[in-house]
Amino acid sequence: MRLIVRRLIDDIWHNLRIMSNKIEILIPKLIRRIRQERALSQEDLAHKAGLDRTYISAIERGVRNITIKSLSKILVALELDIDMFSAELMYENRRD
Numbered sequence: 121m122r123l124i125v126r127r128l129i130d131d132i133w134h135n136l137r138i139m140s141n142k143i144e145i146l147i148p149k150l151i152r153r154i155r156q157e158r159a160l161s162q163e164d165l166a167h168k169a170g171l172d173r174t175y176i177s178a179i180e181r182g183v184r185n186i187t188i189k190s191l192s193k194i195l196v197a198l199e200l201d202i203d204m205f206s207a208e209l210m211y212e213n214r215r216d
Contacts, residue, residue, distance in 0.1 A: 142213065144182060147191070150205070150212050152180040154198050168197035 155165050162180070166173040170193055178184035186194075195205055
């Protein structure tokens, strides 16, 4: 059992190390993809999240780094919990 847990932890750390190099690209790309899948405009998302449309645009373009607080607001607006977002992030990482 300990060996299985250890391998799982090693796999998670390996994936995180690989993903950390691309995180600034993956998060904006994922936010845009999910927003578009939900048929929301940047303005709609901004309104639901209580953020400015230009900030949403800058995040999606990778011009601005997103804060944890803003990410949280965006996830609530997209009706997405952190676990699902993490899973989508891992999926997006494997696609690239």
